[in-house]
Amino acid sequence: MKKIGIIFGGRSGEHSISLMSAASVIRAINKDKFQIVKIGITKEGKWLLYDGDADHVEDGTWQEEAEKALKENPDKYNITILGAGGKSIKELIDFALPILHGPYGEDGTVQGLLEMADIPYGGCGITGSAIAMDKLIAREIFMRAGIPVCKHIAVFKEELDNDFQKTIEKIEENLPYPVFVKPANMGSSVGITKAKSNEELKHALKEAMKYDRRLIIEEYINCRELETAVVGNFYAEAAAVGEILPSAEFYDYEAKYFDGGKSKICIPADIPQKTADEIREIAVKAYKLIDCAGFSRVDFFLEKETNKIYLNEINTIPGFTKFSMFPLLWEEAGVSCPDIIERIVELGYERYHAKDNR
Template sequence: MKTKIGLLYGGKSAEHKVSMQTAMAVIKALDLEKFDIYPIYITEEGQWVKGPQLTGPVENVKALEFTKEDPQAGAPLAPTLFQAEGEKQKPLDVIFPLLHGPNGEDGTVQGLLEILNLPYVGNGVLASAAGMDKVIMKNIFAQAGLNQVNYVWFIRSEWEKAKKQAYEKVEKELGYPCFVKPANLGSSVGINKATNRSELEAAFQEAFQFDRKIIIEEGVTAREIEIGVLGNDEPECSVAGEIVPKKEFYDYKAKYEDGDTALIIPADLTEEEYAKLKEMAIKAFKALDCSGLVRADFFLTKDGELYINEVNTMPGFTPFSMFPLLWKHSGVEYPELIERLVKLAKERHAEKQNIKHTL
């Protein structure tokens, strides 16, 4: 019997376009002999619209953009959004959230799916929320004893009251160069490198356009190494990959628009470095109570110092994305990767059904 899968994509987020590209790639990868595909599109205004069942790959992103005038449009809690056509009382077998950034990757949608008691691919509410907020994530990593670069953070209101003191704190505790980032965005949106006070001020201004909280990290001269983690209670790691940006750092444009970067898979690492990488990735996965998948990102210095940078709880599945490429080089082809994620989602959901909710 086919698995009825609902693809949830789009979203009210600066990463809407990234999500659309991810949805295109996943649809192309799904085996129609095994899956019935139901698209659920969230517009940039936050409107939820369910499209008709897909019978094959779509030509372009426009084919996945349904409008609020669609008769199947509804509020997020409208039961029909999560039901298969012709089976009004039967929910979809599993939901695959292909959402990036706030209102999708941050635990909000995961909470909705928990309330509806639906199986869904990927991380739960806690891991998604903690993984989205770079400050909370780094605080948890620090508690777990994971090696990180130095960082400081600010909320907009405190910065507006004491801008000079904020800049001085960065200079005193981190120095230059440093990286200024919105705390709750991924895909390198709103990130800038600062090498002096003027650039730092501009970077603060831009980052605060995307979030009320920002994080500033110490700049280190290091290789950028990434690894994929897959599983629930017993996660496993892929081979490692290295990102070699042609620009100063791996920004949004390099990731999603021009592919202006080199991906080296597998990365040139010693056995000891790879073993340490896997150990730290799994430790981070468990510290956040992750499930399904994450991509863990690291810095490796010339003297062999390894720092965890962050984990991405919903890595992209675009043609330029690292996560599926890492698993492909580990012997797991794209369609199989999708199927394993769906299986993990069902297993985690089945386990939750055994939890008592009454005395």
């Protein structure tokens, strides 16, 4: 039986979402085929071995239990990633499944550690993870490939620190209100604000700078929010297209995870088949373009007035919570959550063994 290391938590602002996703994966994974090894990362970056219940992963109490177990039995619970100082993760697991959202996990950093430790893992490699996480770089690549993206400009913290007012003026000269202000490296709508005025823009920039020194200022599009789920390595396929009907003005962090199910997910989206096929085609093209692997969720805007499609972003470790689009899209296609997890593991091994042919 393969020992699958579920890695969760992490240092990013999406720590709590990672806990929710990981708990769902732990509950769903086929226990007859896989032995689960739970590895948590605290907000401070400490790696802990945890052998308790999934419910305690979700509510965050896993950390206290894991730290207590480590103190009482260091020989069993002291672990290390690389080098000495404890039992190596490579000894504990056969395969890693990072369920980490945002920086320090979804951005290629943990993938690099697993590559160095020679541990096969699920999902995108270093390159695909890093590019998809960095929305500025990803958009440059998409634009060069002729994939439509929203009009946007980049702003850097150093610019704002040097001359905040001049930077505001630059934004206002290039984009009309309202605008969206986003950290370049973040997910789950963390740090994103819709600004309708000069004062709101100032506040939005300060909020986004809490999460990144590189920001995207993006034009507002009167649109529908559509998503599809892609699975595969070189040969990838997209599931159906789903639509988000947010409970808030846009699909922000609260609307995604903490509105008690008021936001609605429509699967399949009520759009023409031709539009759905085009979205799925663009999703796979973009996925392969930045060297994604394993699985991802690809997000789009569909402009209401023109039906023009815009690629928003690729999420290389999409949410697996009960509100999450990725597993729901594949369930609609007849693929259960345990089966899609098993497929992700298979694809991880496929990618790992492909290196033997180099």
